[in-house]
Amino acid sequence: MxxxxxxxxxxxxxxxxxxxxxxxxxxxxxxxxxxxxxxxxxxxxxxxxxxxxxxxxxxxxxxxxxxxxxxxxxxxxxxxxxxxxxxxxxxxxxxxxxxxxxxxxxxGFFKPVHVKSLAAHAIRALIIARKKLVGQRVTLENQIRGLAVAFGVRLPRSLSPAFIEQALQASNGVDGLSAATQGLIAARTAVMAAVAAIDTDIRKLTRASDACRRLMSIPGVGQLTALAFVAAVDDPERFKRSRDIGAYFGLVPRRYQSGEVDYTGSISKCGDRRVRTLLYEAANVMLTRFKGPLKLKNWAFAIAKRSTMRKARIALARRLAIIMHAMLKHGTEFKLA
Incomplete structure (x- = not known):
């Protein structure tokens, strides 16, 4: 039995x-x-x-x-x-x-879920930690900027060297403000050091991964995007078709049908939000910064011409995900054409 x-x-x-x-x-x-x-x-x-x-x-x-x-x-x-x-x-x-x-x-009334490998979870933990630290850095910089504005000082871009210098000058000699500013700056410095350490680990992981190096040959796909995509997919063979990867990352239109109601809305936004955001940013870089001739870029601009630029970025992000999965599955290289 x-x-x-x-x-x-x-x-x-x-x-x-x-x-x-x-x-x-x-x-x-x-x-x-x-x-x-x-x-x-x-x-x-x-x-x-x-x-x-x-x-x-x-x-x-x-x-x-x-x-x-x-x-x-x-x-x-x-x-x-x-x-x-x-x-x-x-x-x-x-x-x-x-x-x-x-x-x-x-x-048997269930749908099995793929459990990613522990190595993939470790990479995802690294990426999540980086995102949290970058968020903390932005929060600290905004707090410093807000304190300085109260005294009539408008600080430059946060990543410029003049940001810290002007923040210290604005708080110099003001009781309370000086200690608060120095404490926030010290916390920001520690957070930036932690982010730099994580970035070093990410560079090491991408250099050691043949799959990441091949994905980075795509215009707009950097180290973070390639590493996050490889960790999210984990096993390319678990997807029967490369086009299924678009639905996995929530880059396909949401649909609701019941009786006479048949509604098609915006994208479903299912799956890994971080990977979806990185794919969208990669699509935006390809459309705005890559200057060479590329059929993918022309295809996306054709969509933007008859619709909107936002929809073109989403469509290109979905197409990039399909191409990247096919490259992982078949071990092929990206060719500029």
């Missing part, structure tokens, strides 16, 4: 429920949320055909840890699981959620 398991994972504990093919509960327990403890608990019951759990912060570690132990684990989208679990139990408890996930595993 076939058996199926559901795992309701939290930071400390994981509730496990195992059912047979008729839906009868065979085994229930809860253990620490580690691959070793979960595998040991599953070994106490009959071998399971499928083990299902939801996406979450613990998903990468548990998925790869259980896969290494030959557990037939499958990760499902939490939003899809939520709708199914809501209809299976009146009360939301960890025990009921584990039972509901076990029934999902039994019925």
């Amino acid at each position: 076939d058996y199926y398991a559901g795992l309701d994972v939290s930071m400390e504990e994981t509730h496990i429920c195992i059912v047979d093919r008729d839906g009868g509960v065979i085994h229930e327990t809860r253990v620490a949320s580690t691959p070793a403890d979960i595998d040991a608990a599953l070994m106490e019951a009959p071998a399971c055909r499928r083990v299902v759990f939801e996406t979450g912060r613990m998903a990468p570690m548990l998925y790869h840890g259980l896969t290494q132990r030959d557990v037939p684990v499958i990760c499902v989208e939490s939003r899809q699981a939520y709708q199914a679990l809501k209809s299976l139990a009146t009360h939301k408890t960890d025990r009921n959620d584990a039972r509901g996930l076990a029934h999902l595993a039994r019925t």
